[in-house]
Amino acid sequence: MRFGEATVTVVDPRSYMTYQPFLPEAAAGSISPRHVVVPLRRVVRGAEVLTGRVTTIDQDRKVATIAPLVGEAYELPFDYLVISMGAVSRTFPIPGLAEQGIGMKGIEEAIGLRNHVLEQLDKADSTTDEEVRRKALTFVFVGGGFAGAETIGEVEDMARDAAKYYQNVSREDMRFVLVDAADKILPEVGPKLGQYGKEHLESRGIEIYLETSMDSCVDGHVVLKNGLEVDSNTIVWTAGVKPNPALARFGLPLGPRGHVDCNEKLQINGLDYAWAAGDNAQVPDMVGRRAGNPNAWCPPNAQHALRQAKVLGDNVVAGMRGFPQKEYAHANKGAVAGLGLHKGVAMIVMGKVKIKLKGRLAWYMHRGYHGMAMPTWNRKIRVFADWTLGMFLKREVVSLGAMETPREEFYEAAKPAPAPAAPAQEKAKAS
Template sequence: MSTSERPRILIIGGGYVGLYAAKRILKKMRYDEATVTVVDPRSYMTYQPFLPEAAAGSISARNVVVPLRRVLPRAEILTGRVTSIDQESKKATIAPVAGEPYELPFDYLVLSLGAVSRTFPIPGLAENGIGVKSVEEAIGLRNHVLAQMDKADSTTDPEIRKKALTFCFVGGGFAGAETLAEVEDMARDAAKQYNNVRREDMRFVLVEAANRILPEFGPDMGKWGLEQFKQRGIEVYLETSIDSAVDNHIVLKNGVEFDASTLVWTAGVKPNPVLAEYGVALGPRGHIDVAPTLQVAGTDYVWAAGDNAQVPDLVGRKAGNENAWCPPNAQHALRQAKVLGDNVIAGMRGFPQHEYEHKNLGAVAGLGLHKGACILLGKIKLKGRLAWYVHRAYHGMAMPTFNRKFRIVAEWTTSAFLKREIVNLGAMENPRAEFEAVALPSPAKKPEETPAPKAEAPKAGEKVAS
């Protein structure tokens, strides 16, 4: 860890905002002007729009993440968590992945923790639910789905088979709809390799509390997406939610009940709860309260952006909506990070701050292989294969580093000629299990189970002990 006396810019979180803000600061900063320190529990940034494709096996897991140390070679990367911040003394408490916590002084602070899954106290959810917020969860979901298909193909019990082939997804927004569509596509392909599993044997269920899916696209496109799902044999329950998921028995508020071996939870996100320990102003929903300059309310040395911040939407407010806020998506996060980086440099040099203002360019969604939906500039609506091409082109360009762009395009290209790889690598989640089973000594027998040694008859001329 650096012991330089230079001013320290502490960036908490290495996601979209953390990575791009650090890149911007390092690019604009003069040599030795400051020390940039990035703290994150993971040593890589995850490009979350690609998680559905990673879950479906269309993209390798290693190509969905970007190593922070490779992209930010001039920054100080600390793998750990910031558990608390003392705003008066400007010190952060770091809990590293190993060793005792320690205090780290800073001069300027960037909060970019992103968001976590928004859950509710539903019985059985914590024990059985699977999130899709990290690459580990995406790959775990893929292995889990294929494991259930392996189970169904091998069993003779109809109840076990039915439960294994029932997949329930909660949340019909971008994350839920894209993940469901990609996984259903993968399962449809995988079924061709099984003797006893067909697509008709599977049951895919989508549960959404609102009155439509894909709300980001508006009513018309949401209706179209709903029709597409129904044509693919996916059951959709709108305006309802889950009451219970105990023992993988799903109970919906509308009275529908069924057993499902898979429960995928994508019902929205919320700001990271640890923000309450940082001593900054929070809004009613737990977001950091920031000005249009991305400065945290009441400070001139703290900035925040992305999913953990409540950023005013100046375009919407100029149009008459006084309560317009920037939605928590990658498009805004990437652009906010650049403005934030510039403002940190300006603040350090005593220059004026710039306000963040960006008109939404539209939205894109991939709904499986050769299927997609998008809205460009709020007017142009595309569906099907053409929208799928736009989706891949946009995210291919937005993916950080040429290295990852090239690898992803290469995978997309080869997949056009080669079949999708369908293999369950669930054992990777506990790779030492088999070795431990053979390396551990066999359990000792209980004393009462050990046969007593037989007494031998005394030899000739030998005295018997009294």
């Protein structure tokens, strides 16, 4: 795009982009949380970045209503529109989930999970109450896809390392439970590697319950559909994602699952001035359709989102200038998953050949692929530096849970002193 040809405005409730495949490693302390996020103002130089939310879009007037962090909402006119809101956690009306559950969609949740798990080890080490101890050392994860399997693998690894520094806590005292409603975990890498991943996690003492779901978790009392009941302070919810529900307020054509309905050029059907990509878009998978599957759609993963973004950018410029737009078509390159330090599974697709790897080699593939996919060289170098230092230095096992309430101690020191009690003789006079 030529200088001065257009004004680009980015509206986001956060001033940074999160590379979500690294959240499990951030939760385990293998990567610094700051290195998993990319500041928007540094990356999209020349663009206007507004920190706030789009609450409504008037398609007839081409006006978006912006709710900033502070102050009154205001209208922002536009000529062209790009919808890339991503996805949110897919939840169900399970009693206790909103109060007890921990998601894994943002860096804040990854940091919170790490601090929370280490805090549970602190509690268990310092208490003499066996019930409190058992509840603190029981960790329940719901969802066996990439997010769930990778997170439980990384967190179990971290907890195992951390237990070495506690007098009264060992790995044998902990209980890790993974629950999934499907009949297998890691479906993205195929049945054989998924089965290997299951057996590997089970060999580390992780209990896996398939074809079951969670009925309730009120006050940490987890009740599963198969009849199992456990008490846990840690309930991690990774049971899939869904499009951002805000899309329903934007006057856009939506697919059956709430995604923005797009054509093969990433243009929103029926709107010649709007495009969409990523997790919130229903994009035809042209490679799959040419192979004979008329219902093939691009899966909501980073592999497609990063490539769609490049085609979308070119198509927006082409649309502005009246030139033909390009079709988005990407052949699946496979999938990689890390299950903790030096452990992983990988399926690499090279044409019609599928190469399946497991163990340390697959773990190297996982780190190599995502390390290079991480946006900006600044963050690439920092991530690889974290990994390199981790080869020579021991894992940090410090809980910084107080970061979530940083003013609490100061408030206790600075809060007003209680009014002094009236002398006894004054009370007598008053009576």
